[in-house]
Amino acid sequence: MQKRYRLREKSRFQQVRGEGRCWAHPLCVLCVLPNNLPYSRFGFSVSRRLGGAVTRNRVKRQLREIVRRRQASIKPGYDLVFIARRPFVHASHAQQVEAVETLLRRARLWQSGDVEDVS
Numbered sequence: 310m311q312k313r314y315r316l317r318e319k320s321r322f323q324q325v326r327g328e329g330r331c332w333a334h335p336l337c338v339l340c341v342l343p344n345n346l347p348y349s350r351f352g353f354s355v356s357r358r359l360g361g362a363v364t365r366n367r368v369k370r371q372l373r374e375i376v377r378r379r380q381a382s383i384k385p386g387y388d389l390v391f392i393a394r395r396p397f398v399h400a401s402h403a404q405q406v407e408a409v410e411t412l413l414r415r416a417r418l419w420q421s422g423d424v425e426d427v428s
Contacts, residue, residue: 316352
């Protein structure tokens with residue numbers, strides 16, 4: 310995922326969490342706030358309660374990759390923050406994908422489109 314599509318500033322994470330709308334799933338939470346840009350940006354938050362650095366980084370990589378493959382199907386113009394919950398660590402990849410897609414549909418940010426194919 311290119312840098313311009315990533316949320317990095319702590320203040321923006323806090324703004325999306327505080328002012329944005331959130332949807333919850335047993336595996337993760339999605340918070341969304343319009344950004345008035347021609348593209349959407351994505352942030353990923355994993356609490357220390359989920360495990361050590363290796364576990365937290367793996368969860369962030371998994372979330373990032375799930376979103377990257379579906380980026381073309383996500384409506385532009387929003388800042389999205391995905392917050393992993395403890396069950397995400399032990400969920401299968403299929404369950405993780407289903408959680409992300411379910412949250413995007415609930416937030417009405419999912420456009421019908423193809424998911425990028427991995428070769």
